[in-house]
Amino acid sequence: MLGIFKEKLVNAPKELKSPASTSGCSKPKLSNEILNDFMSSNSSNAFSMCFGNDALVAYSPSNSNSTHHRFFSGLDDIYCVFMGELHNLSRLNKQYGLSKGANEAMFIIQAYRTLRDRGPYPADQVLSQLEGSFGFLIYDHKNGTVFVASGSNGQIGLYWGVAADGSIVISENVDLIKAGCAKSFAPFPTGCMFHSEHGLMNFEHPTRKMKAMPRIDSEGVMCGANFNVDSQSKIQTMPRVGSEANWATWG
Template structure:
């Protein structure tokens, strides 16, 4: 299998089992995408270089730790991920300093959660969860009936990226259900990630040794990769590499970083939450010509 925008792709033979379907689906006229589906349990891992990810420095632990628990470099993290899952993992490495990886295991997954990896127009999305209003969103976006959750997320991202009629927070807020996703736009070199308000899917993020952003739905992967420089991804929030962290539930409120101490009493990366007492000065009108992919950095 050859996927043009990816410079290197690691996909073992297990995909004949892990990928229950591999097919081309029409998203719009004369456009196509590929889709990997799985209902097995597994892990997803994303690594993005500091230069374009613009990570939040509050994630970095101020406490010095011994070398065995220090953050690792991106290549070590990816190598370790494949070492943990030698027969059932795959990864895609991009020339711009991004890498995506996923695996499955033999344990049954929740019937209600789907694990998807999709790509369209050089936009790559790793997704876990289920959208309760998928059918209605498919009609709203004018997509084919066989569109899955991750494909819908890609189309929603394209809507606000290309200056659609709604701001980014409204686009994500329209997604009803339990979900977590990490999306990478290879053309624009941007990252977009979000976690549903109920926090029903675990999602964590942290910093590698070189400052790269590491995102995973498995806390042990994050701990082994980032040492103490990690934190849970805040529910009801979205992260964009150009605009930072925002709440899509409370878009008019700023996000506040709060120090986090683990069970060992060591200061770790901060927890993030909505500051109910501090509001953003203003937001552009819905339907204006404002580019919603660049959010006001003063809100952080």
Template sequence: MLGVFSGEVVEAPEELVLAGSRTPSPKTRAGELVDRFIRKTEGAVSVRLGSLAQLAYSHSQQSPLRPRLFGVKEEIFCLFEGNLDNLGRLRQHHGLSKNANEVVLVMEAYKALRDRAPYRPSTMLAHLSGSFAFLIFDLATSTLLVARDPDGKVPLFWGITADGYVAFSDDVDLLKGSCGKSLAPFPQGCFYSNSLGGLKSYENPKNKITAIPEKEEEVCGATFKVEGSVVLAATH
């Protein structure tokens, strides 16, 4: 899956800008990135949302344990990869039919987050149990929400293209050709929201997230870490 967003939607993370500046490497524009995805991926589908964003996905070579889903409802666009272990209970909670899949559930949960302020994103995301990575773009408000599961079972990366778009994808090889070293794994147990303060941990909302520069030979230029997570892991 692939989502690219202009500077009107997402302010490029400073840490990724610095990673690309520290070790300059070739990049391409966002349009070329999307075109490359469509050319190389069988059955690819793409959706352009004016100058703000472009989404693309395919079911080609997807894992049976991590299907890719796409949904649209009331100008809310969602790309979802993975599965939710507690989908049945969440359907009941949101009053959805038994046929509602993960992408429908996540869009409904987002609507509850948007419409029932001050409902917190950490509360919404903490209710999701399973393996997942998703992005939601609300065209009506130009709001972006991206999240990854706490165990990082579904790959997700983000980077900056030559023309300053921020791109998200489960395919690191796809992104590295367009983002160079301005590229990093999206941190597990975290979310990004352009309307709620940028990148934050929903597992540990009070903990700061810092970017650690990677060695030059690594594909990614940086890795984001939630402060305290290493210490906690060492004590178990």
């Protein structure tokens, strides 16, 4: 998978940007160059979708370096790329009124729509119900929002970084991210979700803030940051009742 989103849609965490990306010998690439790298390194049935100059999503249904299932789905201007497998998908489909044949990407879109349109649960509770290994990316073109999540078991590794034009880049392909973002990249933290309007949160510990820790690579150069739960912090939240609990309010 690949998602690239301009700064007007997504403000990348400032800790992802490394000074070495502008002063080192390797420079970050522009968005179109990263997309070209993705398309050339994947199978002939890979495709991409561009949404003006602000966003693009690319997908390849197969990857020789991965054994994980991959799904792509789009509905009502919401697009989802999903990697992994949900062991309780049948129960979740029934709970959300989907057919038995709906795959994981279809379910994630339906869950997102339910939460976005004032569903009964906050997002962290919904993600905590997902059993299995997963990493997914959602782009809601109508609302111009991006949502990313990675399961807590760490079996689906996602990475994010910053391109030469300041766009945020998200992919499971670490080599693509390294080549495209130079030193300004990091693993996407497991057990976490990122929303373009509300930032990063650990869905297992939604009342705790996230803390950025600088990453130092094998060359001794600062390379983005790891984000961990700050056990000493606490997010103040208001109790929510009924329809006031929705996708747009966290924790």
